[in-house]
Amino acid sequence: MRRRHSRLLCLFAWSMATAAHAGTLTVRATDNHDRPVANAVVTIDRAYSTAAAATHYIDQKSETFIPYVEVMHPGDSVVFRNSDSTRHHVYSFAPLGAFQFILSPGENSSPVVLNRAGTIAVGCNIHDHMIAYLVVTADQAQVTTPQGRARFDDLPPGHYTVKVWHPQLWPGHPQISATVDVSAEGTTPELPFTLRLMPDPRRVADHEHMDY
Numbered sequence: 448m449r450r451r452h453s454r455l456l457c458l459f460a461w462s463m464a465t466a467a468h469a470g471t472l473t474v475r476a477t478d479n480h481d482r483p484v485a486n487a488v489v490t491i492d493r494a495y496s497t498a499a500a501a502t503h504y505i506d507q508k509s510e511t512f513i514p515y516v517e518v519m520h521p522g523d524s525v526v527f528r529n530s531d532s533t534r535h536h537v538y539s540f541a542p543l544g545a546f547q548f549i550l551s552p553g554e555n556s557s558p559v560v561l562n563r564a565g566t567i568a569v570g571c572n573i574h575d576h577m578i579a580y581l582v583v584t585a586d587q588a589q590v591t592t593p594q595g596r597a598r599f600d601d602l603p604p605g606h607y608t609v610k611v612w613h614p615q616l617w618p619g620h621p622q623i624s625a626t627v628d629v630s631a632e633g634t635t636p637e638l639p640f641t642l643r644l645m646p647d648p649r650r651v652a653d654h655e656h657m658d659y
Contacts, residue, residue: 469601470629473637476595483595486516487613490588512579518588524558536572580614604631615644
């Protein structure tokens with residue numbers, strides 16, 4: 448009993464020491480008018496580790512993919528749902544994971560396992576304004592909130608490269624990056640990024656196939 452108690456004390460002390468030497472990094476993404484940018488993928492050069500692969504779900508509601516951008520890791524799978532009253536033809540021609548599914552209202556696709564890192568654009572062959580992006584990365588990554596923020600906790604102190612990508616960045620500027628030092632003394636000052644974005648392509652509705 449004493450041995451078990453000592454082991455628990457050691458484990459508690461180790462966890463407290465780890466927490467005391469971990470930092471927090473917050474990234475804020477805005478556009479040229481200082482408005483928050485949601486759906487930007489923020490990646491830091493620290494390997495992502497988990498015990499098991501995860502299944503991600505992309506829904507289709509009101510002829511929109513939800514979410515617009517989803518972060519995944521190699522080995523994860525994705526399932527597409529059709530919560531609309533119309534049929535959808537989900538597809539991707541990306542070499543990282545080509546697939547296509549014709550989904551009637553209420554149907555789910557079979558899982559698609561994605562094993563390689565990269566970005567996959569997903570569309571609907573019936574409704575051209577529908578688009579989503581799957582970002583597969585082996586690093587730690589977050590998608591910015593509607594407030595334009597992404598937060599990374601429990602980071603070991605050190606020098607990090609932070610990269611930000613958004614599907615509406617102008618051609619020739621696929622992502623932007625910066626370096627930051629994370630301290631164990633507390634929260635690192637917020638790291639700002641300004642993104643120059645093209646118009647949202649999802650706002651152009653395909654009225655010809657609205658009721659397909």
